[in-house]
Amino acid sequence: MATLWVLWSERNNRLFEGRSNSPYYLYIKVVVLSISWARAMPMFKFISAFDLWAGWKVVCNSHVSVPRISQQWVKPPVGFSKLNFDGSSLGNPGPAGIGGVLRNSEGEVVKAFSGPLGVADSTEAELRAAYQGFLVLGRERLAHSLVEGDSVNVIRWLKGSVSPPWRFLRIFDEIKDLSVGCSVDFLHVRRSANDIADRLAKEGVVNQSLELFDYLPP
Template identity: 60%
Template sequence: MKVNFDGSSFGNPGPAGIGGLCHNSFRTSLWAFSGPLGVCDSSEAEVRAAYEGIKHLDRGVLDISYVEGDSLNVIRWLRGSAKPPWRFWSLFDEINDIVGGSSIAFQHVRKSANGEEDCFAREGVVREELEFFDFHPP
């Protein structure tokens, strides 16, 4: 199982949204999220998208192996190989509380491999609130 996340900001700073998708090893979608952030920069949008995806790892699936995103900085911060800017420390403290001791791997993916998540993030900019979508495979 894996969760992919993405943040979108139209301007830096500008109107922003987040999105993400959880799917199994067969690429069957299990759940997704999309929502607005208001006005922020692209780094904050990416961090908040990662946080939202990680926060909902227990949404019906307990064996998440990977968290993937197309922001190399955010992936490095999640791995602990680089220190996040101080303005994100409280979010990373919460993330560490959630994933502490687990074997989740944080992986960078190319933007072209994060297309669906990018759509959810862009759509999130204009949503009224954070929305979740549960998919029930046949």
């Protein structure tokens, strides 16, 4: 089903928009979509996106449950970059910060960021972190990217699966504007796979201003 959907979308892109994607990108798109659908099934709901990514062919052909395994960050496929973002709020609402890191397929840091928001709740902090992440993606002009966050709701909103609450519509629309022309797939991950972005967000709470790095700050 995922393959048919991706091929249909690609056909429409070529026919009506005059643009096309590489076969390798289409393959990755099928895998990501299959993982998203698999995680909606009861037998796979406790399996991380990382575990499904690592053995998706076996899992998708399985008829038995698979033990839960701790998740960790994994490099994106060749030709892709990966953005991890997170927001932190001390008090919810309270003093808040954002953080994120963009890495290439070798796991090398392309750009990292950390900065304060003032007073905000955790959901707004997550969205602000995603916004800053897309600013970074736009500046780096990367072809294909995976975007990971540990907020289920924010990832659902970014995917378009569910509409965000009205109070977040403005920042959400700003993120959508930044994503125009970007080839991006969104994945929800556990905090253990988002630990660097989480640390940068917590450090951002006490920073004086937004900081951008070409390396991972100690």
